[in-house]
Amino acid sequence: MRIVDVNEFYSPTGGGVRTYLDRKMGIMADLGHELIVIAPGFEDGVEDRPGGGRIFWVKAPRLPFDRSYGLYWQDAPIVRLLDQLDPDVVETSSPWRPAWTVGAWQGRALKIFFAHNDNMAAYAGRWLEGVADLPTVERWLAFYTRYMGRFLRHFDAFVTNGPALAKRHERRGLHVDAAMPLGIDRGFFSPDLRDESLRVALLGQCGLPADGKLLLGVGRHHPEKRWPTVIDAVECAGERMPIGLMLLGYGVDHQKLAARVAESPHIRLFRPVYDRLRFARIMASADALIHGSDAEPFGLVALEAVASGLPLIVPNEGGAAEIAEPPFAETYAPRDARSCAAAIARLFAREPRVLRAASLAAADKVRTDQDHAVALIDYYSGLIAGKAARRAAGGA
Template sequence: MRIVDVNEFYAPAGGGVRTYIDRKMSILSEMGHELIVVAPGRADAVEERPGGGRIHYVKAPVLPFDANYGLFWDAAPITGLLDAIDPDVVECCSPWRPAWIVGDWQGRAVKSFFMHNDNVAAYPQRWFESVASPGRIEDAFAWYSRYMGRFLAKYDTVLTNGPALQKRLGARGVRIDAAMPLGIERQYFSPAFRDPALRRALLAQCDLPEDSLLLLGLGRHHPEKRWPMVIDAVERAGARIPVGMVQIGIGGDSKRMEKRIAGSPHIRLFRPVYDRERLARIMASCDALIHGSEAEPFGLVASEAMASGLPLIVPDTGGCAEVADPRSSERYTARSAESCAAAITRLYARDRPMLRRAAEVAATKVRSDREHAAELITYYEALVAAKRASARVA
C-alpha cells in the first residue's frame, strides 16, 4: 500500500509530528508499505529515506511566528504530486488550506483526515479561561466545529489519535469515524533502567534526602503545558511532604519559567535530553511523572513514563488521563494547583512497594508504535478494498 501524508506540520527541526512520521515511515517500510510525505519547505526538494519512504518538500511561505514551519497555499504543486504518485491512501491533518486541497482532489485514493490536536482546547479554552466558563467558550467557538464539518464531508474517513480527542470532538458534533491510539517505541523505555545512584544525584540537586518524592516534569515550555500551575502545586505539597521536581524542556516560556522557580529550593530546570537511552534512565529513576496539560490529545510522554514504570500525576481530562492506569496514578481537577498538590500528597502517602509493583504491571500494557501502525494499515486496507469494489460496481 502507498500512503501519502500531506502534512503542513512536518519540518526537519520539528518536534512530535516529525518524530511520529519518521518512525511510522520506517515501520511501514518494514511491513512492506510505502509512506511518502508532502511537506512545506524553503525550496522544492526530495529527500529519500534509506529505510524506505521519502519526503517531497514543496516551496511555501514560512509560518510568521515560527520559521521552522511553512504554510501551504497553492493547490497545484500538491495535487500535481498526488496525481503523479497515485497513492492508495492520502492523509491530511491540517484544518486550514491543506484540508481543502486534499478534500477537493479527485484522485482514486481513500482520503483520510487524521486529527492530532484540538485547537479549541489548546487556544481559546486557555486564552479566555479567566473570563468565561469552559462551556461558554465551547459555545462561542462552535463555528469552528461547523467549519471543520464542511471540509470533513469531503473525506472517506476521519480519525483521531486516541479516545480523548474522539470524545471531545464527538461531543461537539464533529464527525469522527474511529480512534487510532498512538504508540511509543517500547524498546527504549523500561523499569529495568532505574538507577538508584542517579535518583540520589537528582534528589541531591533538588537539595532533598533519599526518602523524598522525586517528580519528573517533561515537556516544552509553552502556556498549554501549564508549568506554572504544576510548580505552584509542587510548592504547596512541599509545605507538607518532602518533594522535589526536575523539569526537562525548553521553549518560548523558558525565561518566565526560570524567573518563576528562582529561589525555589527543590525544583530544578534542565535542558532537553535528546539521547534516548539517557532520557530513559532519567525517566525510570524518578518516582512519578507530573503533567499539567488537560489539552493533551493523546499523552505520549505519559505512555513513555508508564513504560518506564512510573506512576502518573495527571489532570482528570485529556489524553494523559485516558492512558493513566488508575492503580498506579493519581488524577486531579484540571487547572487546579490545589487539587494537584493534594494528588501529589496522596501519591506520597501510598505504600511504595505496592505502588512500584502496580506501575511495573502497567508498564507491560503500554501500546507500541508498531501496534498503532498495524491497526492503521488494517483499517486502511478495508477502506481501499471497499472503495475499489464500489468503483467497479459503478
C-alpha cells in the same frame, strides 16, 4: 499500500510530528508498505529516508513567529505530487489549506483527515479560560466546528489519534469514524533502566536527600503545558514532605518559568535531553511523572513514563487522563494547584511496594508504535475494500 501524508507540521528542523512520522516510515517499510510525506520546506526537494519512505519538500512561506514551520499557499504543487505519486491513501491533519486541497483532489485514493491536535482547546479555550469554561467556549465558537464539518464532507473518514480527541469532536457535533491511539518505541523505555544512584544524584541537584521524592515533568515551556500550576502544586505539597521537581524542556515561557522557580529550593529547570537512552534512564529513575496539560489530545510522554515503570499524576481531562488508571495514577482537576497538590500527597501516601507492582504491570501492556501502525493499516485496508465493493455495486 502507499500512504501519502500532506503535512503542514513536519518541520525541516525537528519536532514531535517529525519524530512520529520518521519512526512511522520505518515501521511501514518493515511491514511492506510505503509512507511518503509532503511537507512545507525552505526549498523544493526530495529526501529518501534510510529506513524507508520519502519526504517531498514543497517551498512554502515560513511562519513569522517560528521559521521552522511553513504554511501552504498554493494547491497546484500538492496536486501535482498527488497525481504523480498515485497513493492508495492520502492523509492530512491540517484544518487549513491542506484540508481543502486534499478534499478537492480527484485521485482514486482513500481520503483521511487524521486529527492530531485540538485548536479549540489549545488556543481559544486557554485564551478565554478566565471568561468561560471549555464547553461554553465551544458553543461560542461553533462556527469553527461547522467549518470543519464542511471540509470533512469531502473525506472518506475522520480519524483521531486517541479517544480523548474523539470525545471532544463528538461532543461538538462532529462524527468521528475511528480513534486510533498512538504508541511509543518500546525499545528505549523500560523499568529495567531505573538507576538508584542516578535518582539520588538528581535529588541532590534538587537539594534533597535520598529519602526525598523525585517528580519529573517533560514538555515545552509553553502556556498550554500549565507548568505554573504544577510548580504551585509541588511547592504546596512540599510543605508536608520532601519533594523535588525536575522540568525538562524549553520554549517561549522559559524566562517566566526560570523567574518563577528562582527562589524555589527544590525545583530545577533543565534543557531537553535529546539522547534517547539518557532520557529513558532519567525517566525510569524518577518516582513519578507529573503533567499539567489538559488540552493535549494524546499523552505520549505519559505513555513513555508508564513504559518506564513510573506512576502518573495528571489532570483528569485530556490525553494523559485516558492513560492514567487508578492502580498506578492519581488525577486532579485541571488548572487547580491545590487539587494537584492533593493528588501528589495521595500518590506518595500509598504503600510503595503495591504502587511499584502496579506500575510494573502497566509497563508490560504499553501500546507500541508498531501496534499503532498495524491497526492503522488494517483499518485502511477495510475502508479500501469497502469502497471497492461499493464501486463494483454501482454505488459512490
